[in-house]
Amino acid sequence: MNVTEKILRAHLVSGEPVVGNEVGIRIDQTLTQDATGTMAYLQFESMGIDRVKTELSVSYVDHNTVQIGFENADDHDYLQSVAKRFGIVYSKPGNGICHQLHLERFGKPGKTLIGSDSHTPTGGGIGMVAIGAGGIDVAVAMGGGPYYIAWPKVVGIRLTGRLQPGVSAKDVILAVLRRFGSKGNVGKVFEYYGPGLAALDVPSRATIANMGAELGVTTSVFPSDDVTRAFLKAQGREQDWAPLTADDETYDETWALDLSTVEPLAAAPHNPGNVETIAEHVGQRVNQIMIGSCTNSSYRDIKTVALLLKGKQVHPDVEVGIACGSKQVVRMLADEGLLSDLIAAGCRILENACGFCIGAHMSPSTDAVCLRTSNRNFEGRSGTQSAKVYLVSPETAAASALAGAFADPRALAVPAVSLPEHFTIDDGMFLYRETAGAGVAGTPIVRGPNIGQVPPGRPLPERLDGVAAIKVGDKITTDHIMPAGARLKYRSNIPEYAKYVFEHTDPGFYAAASANRDAGKANVIVAGESYGQGSSREHAALCPMYLGVRAVIAKSIERIHRANLINFGIVPFVFADPADYERVSQGDALVIEGLRQAVETGRATVRDLSNNNTFDVTTELSDRQKRLILAGGLLAAVAQGQA
Ligand code: MIC
Ligand code: SF4
Numbered sequence: 001m002n003v004t005e006k007i008l009r010a011h012l013v014s015g016e017p018v019v020g021n022e023v024g025i026r027i028d029q030t031l032t033q034d035a036t037g038t039m040a041y042l043q044f045e046s047m048g049i050d051r052v053k054t055e056l057s058v059s060y061v062d063h064n065t066v067q068i069g070f071e072n073a074d075d076h077d078y079l080q081s082v083a084k085r086f087g088i089v090y091s092k093p094g095n096g097i098c099h100q101l102h103l104e105r106f107g108k109p110g111k112t113l114i115g116s117d118s119h120t121p122t123g124g125g126i127g128m129v130a131i132g133a134g135g136i137d138v139a140v141a142m143g144g145g146p147y148y149i150a151w152p153k154v155v156g157i158r159l160t161g162r163l164q165p166g167v168s169a170k171d172v173i174l175a176v177l178r179r180f181g182s183k184g185n186v187g188k189v190f191e192y193y194g195p196g197l198a199a200l201d202v203p204s205r206a207t208i209a210n211m212g213a214e215l216g217v218t219t220s221v222f223p224s225d226d227v228t229r230a231f232l233k234a235q236g237r238e239q240d241w242a243p244l245t246a247d248d249e250t251y252d253e254t255w256a257l258d259l260s261t262v263e264p265l266a267a268a269p270h271n272p273g274n275v276e277t278i279a280e281h282v283g284q285r286v287n288q289i290m291i292g293s294c295t296n297s298s299y300r301d302i303k304t305v306a307l308l309l310k311g312k313q314v315h316p317d318v319e320v321g322i323a324c325g326s327k328q329v330v331r332m333l334a335d336e337g338l339l340s341d342l343i344a345a346g347c348r349i350l351e352n353a354c355g356f357c358i359g360a361h362m363s364p365s366t367d368a369v370c371l372r373t374s375n376r377n378f379e380g381r382s383g384t385q386s387a388k389v390y391l392v393s394p395e396t397a398a399a400s401a402l403a404g405a406f407a408d409p410r411a412l413a414v415p416a417v418s419l420p421e422h423f424t425i426d427d428g429m430f431l432y433r434e435t436a437g438a439g440v441a442g443t444p445i446v447r448g449p450n451i452g453q454v455p456p457g458r459p460l461p462e463r464l465d466g467v468a469a470i471k472v473g474d475k476i477t478t479d480h481i482m483p484a485g486a487r488l489k490y491r492s493n494i495p496e497y498a499k500y501v502f503e504h505t506d507p508g509f510y511a512a513a514s515a516n517r518d519a520g521k522a523n524v525i526v527a528g529e530s531y532g533q534g535s536s537r538e539h540a541a542l543c544p545m546y547l548g549v550r551a552v553i554a555k556s557i558e559r560i561h562r563a564n565l566i567n568f569g570i571v572p573f574v575f576a577d578p579a580d581y582e583r584v585s586q587g588d589a590l591v592i593e594g595l596r597q598a599v600e601t602g603r604a605t606v607r608d609l610s611n612n613n614t615f616d617v618t619t620e621l622s623d624r625q626k627r628l629i630l631a632g633g634l635l636a637a638v639a640q641g642q643a
Contacts, residue, residue, distance in 0.1 A: 002246040004154045004189045004221045007129040011112050013146045019153050019252070020187065022622040024146030025129075028111040029056045030138050033098045035063035035358075035484070036116035036537055038075050038492040040135030041082045042454050043635060044142055051087040051439040053144030056106060058430075059083045060091040060098035064488050065353045066360050071489035074448030078492070081446040084432050086142075087439030095429035096326030096352045099123070099294040103206050104328055105427065108240045109224030114138055114147050118213045118536040118560060119294050119375065125206030126231070127224030127244050129189075132213060134538040134564040136634050148563075148624065152189040152218050156251030159196030161260035165416065166409035168304075169204035170296055170373065170393035173211040174265035174275050175257060182214050182273030183475065183530035186559045190220045193246055196259045197222070201419055202231035203298035210295045211375045214272035216533065216558055234423050264408055266371070267391035270379040271475060278396055281406035286371055288319045288364040289401045291394055292350070293357040293374035297325030299332055300417045301373070301394040306338035307415045308398035309345035315404025321362055323350040331424050347401075359383035359485030371397050371406070376534060378479045380504050383486065452493040455546045457569040457633030460599065464550060464592035466522040469513045470506050471586040474528035478561060480505050481532070481540040491539060498543040510547070517548025526584050527554035532561025541568040545633070551592075553606070553617055555581055566625050569633035571599060576616035583613055599629050 001009070008017070008025060015023030030052075032040050037059055059079050064072040076093060083090035091101060098115070099122035107113070109127030113120060116135040123130030133147060141147050157176065176190070190212055192205070200208075205222045212220030222228075224244040232241045264278035291297075291305055302324050314320045322342055324330045330352055333339045343349060356362035357374040363383030364370045370382065370389045377389035392400070395409035427433070432440075472480070483503050490497035502509040513523045525531075525544065531554040532540065541564035551571040555578045565572045575581055584590075588610035598604030602621060607614050621629070624643075631637035 002154050002156065002191050002250045003127065003223050003244055004129060004152065004191050005250070006244065007110055007112065015151070017151050019151055021151045022148050022624065023151050024148050025112060027054060027114050027141040027147050029106065029113040030054055030141050031058045031060060031098055031102055031113065031115035031120065032135065032138055033063050033117050034061040034075055034079060035488055035491050036135045037079055038451065039454065039538065039542070040116050040138045041079065043136045044139035046454060046635060047139065047143050047638060049143045050441070052142045052437065054142055056089065056436065057142050058089045058091060058102065058106060060101060061093040062097045063354045063358055064360070065093040065351060069489065070448065071450040074450035075492055077446040077448060078451045080431070081443060084435070084440050085443035085445060087435060087437045089433055089436050090431040092429040092431065093353065094327070094351065097294045097297060097354060099210060100297055100325030103202070104235055104326060104423065109228060109242050109244050114141050116536055118534065119210050121212050121219040122206045122210040122294060124209035124212070124220045125202055125222055127222060127228055129219060129221060131219050132536045132560055134536060134560065134567055136538060136567050137563065149218055150187050152187055153252045154189050154191050156249065156254040157190055157192045158194035158254055158256040159192060159259055160194055160256065161196055161258040162199050163259045163262060164410060166395050166412065166414040167262050167264055168393045168395055169200065169207035171262050171265045172259065173208045174267060175262050177214060177267065177273050178265065178275035179255065180215055182271055182533065183216060185216045188217045190215065190217050191246070191251065192220070192222050197225070198227065201227060201300065203300045207295055211272070214375055218559060230419060234419055234421060236425050264393060264396050264410065266396070267377055269388040269390065270377055272376060272391060278392070278406055278408050282408055284406045285369065286318055286400055286405055287368035288370040289397050290321045290356045290362060290370065290372045290374070291397050292323030292325065293354065294325065295375040296373035296394050297323060297329065299329045299420070299423070302329055302333060303338055303417045304415065305394050305398040306333060306341050307417070308395070308412060309347070309401065310341040312345055312402055314346040314401045318401060318404045319348070320346065320401045321348045321350050321356060323355050324352045326352055327426060327429060328424055331426060335424065358488065360488060371400055373397050378477045378534060381479050385504065450492050452495070454635060455494050457545065457636040459632045459636070460550070460569060460596055460630050462594065462596055464522050464590070464595040466524045466550065466590045467516050468526045468584055468586055468588045468590055469516060469523035469549070470502055470509055471526040471584065472505060472528065475530045475533055476527055477534035478532055478537050478540040479534055482537055482543055494543060494546050497539060498546045501543050501547060513547040513549070522550040523548045524590050525549060525552045527552060528581060529555045530558055531556065532558045536560045538564045538567065541565045541570055545570055566628055567634045569629055569631070569636065571619060571629055573604070573617035573619050576618050580615035583611065583615065584608060585610070596630055599626050
């Protein structure tokens with residue numbers, strides 16, 4: 001068996017392990033972050049369970065740390081009190097980014113992890129099956145329930161050779177994205193193997209696994225070998241190591257990549273799958289360079305940047321910001337004098353949090369060209385609609401910071417940063433480790449005015465009497481559906497956050513959808529390929545549900561978003577014939593007689609009353625998923641005893 005199968009089979013609780021079939025797996029660890037966590041814990045609370053049932057659950061605060069106004073801080077207080085009460089480890093704001101911290105301090109080879117964040121697969125770098133999920137799925141797993149996935153097709157990526165100096169893990173995953181694209185990989189796991197692995201340290205593997213999210217795969221997995229052991233040992237956690245490698249070439253499909261042929265790459269605006277070479281851009285002016293995010297903020301990454309900038313000055317016309325991934329990284333750089341080198345070079349040192357990556361701050365100027373080491377460059381995500389964001393490696397970012405323009409790092413003497421013998425271990429900002437799993441009964445839950453409630457779902461009606469409230473194109477991301485950045489602070493307040501659904505795509509959506517809902521009409525979203533790419537934010541389903549959306553009809557829908565739609569009682573239809581997409585217009589009146597029946601059979605005919613047309617749609621649902629949709633979503637199903 002391959003590593004993925006070994007872990008999944010050891011955790012299988014229901015279903016036949018046949019590609020595409022829905023299976024339930026036992027979850028050992030969970031993580032949440034604050035922006036999805038408040039909803040996850042509100043849902044957990046509503047399930048009436050007294051403590052978490054996992055081996056470990058951690059609540060990180062890393063997204064909303066800007067705290068303009070009381071909202072973010074109210075969320076933090078709520079999360080902290082919930083963690084104490086229910087036996088969850090709480091990572092205070094300022095401790096670092098969830099995925100980096102989890103890798104450093106908690107990830108264990110062979111274990112399963114789900115997290116309410118799409119980059120949870122970062123844990124694959126340490127030999128885990130780590131999957132991004134909706135908050136409510138994490139709530140169920142915290143309560144001891146299984147997590148459901150389609151049994152994956154495992155694609156083996158065979159690595160040979162060795163990276164050239166100046167080329168690093170980010171370039172590797174960009175090479176994989178160039179080959180496989182950011183759509184069409186749903187239902188697959190990418191597993192890395194081969195002789196090239198020996199020279200890839202855990203932080204590099206984690207970078208590759210992290211950005212596997214942009215391929216749209218279920219997760220990415222690396223084996224647990226001597227490299228993994230050395231990393232865990234340096235983290236003072238050798239006892240957490242266990243060997244785990246694939247028996248043989250047991251993959252459904254393979255692709256080989258010779259690492260020595262990889263060159264510096266960039267994902268060009270506005271999609272991570274839009275990969276170009278740095279060579280094509282050398283000399284092109286850049287305005288802003290941001291280094292950090294859960295993809296590239298490890299000790300290895302930031303130290304490499306510091307060594308490249310040491311004793312030099314960043315170009316006067318470029319703004320350079322650095323956000324380390326964790327307190328451990330910051331402390332080690334500080335102790336080695338490297339933080340001072342970065343400051344001396346003219347970098348702006350930012351908090352070790354998501355920050356710029358989610359558009360919470362550091363938005364670039366109008367039409368700016370930005371290089372960022374993060375994983376997503378969707379239009380407007382930086383906070384500036386007209387900015388052009390290129391995703392690059394830390395080495396390319398540092399070389400370009402000096403040049404004020406795209407630069408090939410291979411022209412510099414790039415130092416090889418090796419694993420330290422001991423990482424600095426300081427768990428002081430993790431609270432409630434001693435009561436993890438047990439909790440402290442009676443702890444009062446702190447609910448400031450920003451802490452709202454989860455809106456109830458309503459059973460699916462017999463007939464869909466709907467309106468195509470919006471028609472969008474291909475690769476609509478959750479950032480389009482439910483903007484983050486300046487709107488992030490409303491994550492715990494659905495009626496308020498719902499005002500911004502499709503804010504930049506169609507500013508009239510909220511008013512139109514609310515009016516339809518209030519007139520008793522169902523809203524339908526019509527979309528092209530790969531609808532719902534990107535984040536795991538269930539708000540991209542929850543807020544539309546609140547606005548009366550009952551169905552999405554798309555050419556294809558991405559995995560996490562599809563699961564979120566089902567969890568909130570929205571039917572995820574696809575066009576039986578994609579050509580029919582062209583014949584539906586925004587505003588059309590759409591009717592499905594026998595909507596509940598359609599969920600049962602997986603087929604329906606839609607009548608478009610506005611142009612006297614009919615077309616067929618399909619949806620493939622497991623029995624469990626049918627029950628959820630018919631009930632009006634997962635929480636409603638739990639309440640009705642249907643889950
Ligand atoms: C993101 O990178 O888009 C986020 C913000 O981390 C999201 C989670 C969220 O929307 O809160 C993700 O990737 O799942
Ligand atoms: Fe945070 Fe960005 Fe990573 Fe999302 S992708 S978890 S916003 S650093």
